[in-house]
Amino acid sequence: MNKKILLMFLFISLLFISCTKETQEEEVRVKPVQVIILEEKIEPIELHYSGRIYSEELKKISFKSSGKISNIYVEEGQMIQRGDLLADLDTKDLRYNVKAAEHQMGAAKARYQKAVNGATEEEVNQAELIVKKALDAYQYTLDQYEKIKQLYEEEAISENILDQTKLELDIKESELQQAEESYNQIKNGAREEDKQALLSQYEQAKTDYEYKNSMIQDAKITSNLEGYVVDIFYKEGEMVAAGYPVIAIRNGQQIVKVGVTQKDAMKIDEKTRVKIKIEALEIKGTIHSVDEVPNEQTYTYTVEILLNDTSQQIIPLGVYTDVKFILGEEKGIWIPITAISSNGEDYVFTANKDRAELKKVTIESTKGSLVKVNGLQNGEQLIIEGMEKLLDGDLIHLTEK
16 A cells, blocks of 8 residues: 555656646746837938038139238138238339330320321421422432532542442432421321321230239239138248239138939939038038039039038038938838848747747838838837847747846
């Protein structure tokens, strides 16, 4: 009897141990996970890029003429207004040149007006008198030549004396011809081609005067924009050549330049909203332009963004920024990209009571670390922790973060 009791006790003990082992194994198969409750959300559609600060307009201003710098009226960093005087040249030598050019212009004008108006009666009489004197001198020399020639033929004088008298006769004849031509020109007035030649000489002298006078005006440089002095390249008293930059200025409007892909460039226009972040500072921007031709080195399209609402704060040029182009909004189920696994197809695990359920998903768009997916519904529990070794149908229990 005792033997039977002992055997029964042993059987009950073995049965209890077996059940305990199965319960422990069942408990081990229950896997801890963390979940989030899915809900449909509206998220902005954004493009993320890096940009760099530039000045919208940077100008290097120079003199149009060479000279010695007399005064520089601004300092580096100084705020300036449109029309402010920046620097000027010593104009002493320039003024001498202008005065000389003015005299030359006046003389050319007088010659032209004389040709147009014709000679006065006094000038005609004077020219006629010169012709008479030239004719008298010629007749006198001709008579002398005839007498010398007669003496030469009689062998009373040498041939050398005859030649000298003939030379003097030729000179008097030439002077008579010149006097007659001058008289005829004064009496009849200048020919049309002569008038045109004199007019051209006057216009050339006038142009030279205006150019040299403008050089005095150009001896001053002024600002043609409102902004700041960036750099000054010369000092007072130094010589500067025409066209060489003297002062660099930039306006207060700053821009961000961003290189974007061709695909993204086609999504951006002047209505696209932009947010720019520079460390802790966040500024709104406005699209200024989008290049139609890519950069030859980077093959990206440059987008220029005007900075708004900087409250007169000037940001150092060259600073790098984070740029967000906001293209619109998108409604859907957004989940962390880390919750997605793949075996050729993308899938996630959801919690269905105490079981893990595998669900295939399709990624529709991305936003940073979030992705919009198709295949999930509002209210479902998405497993975001502990899914690495899960299989479809595994027992699970939820744990808190």
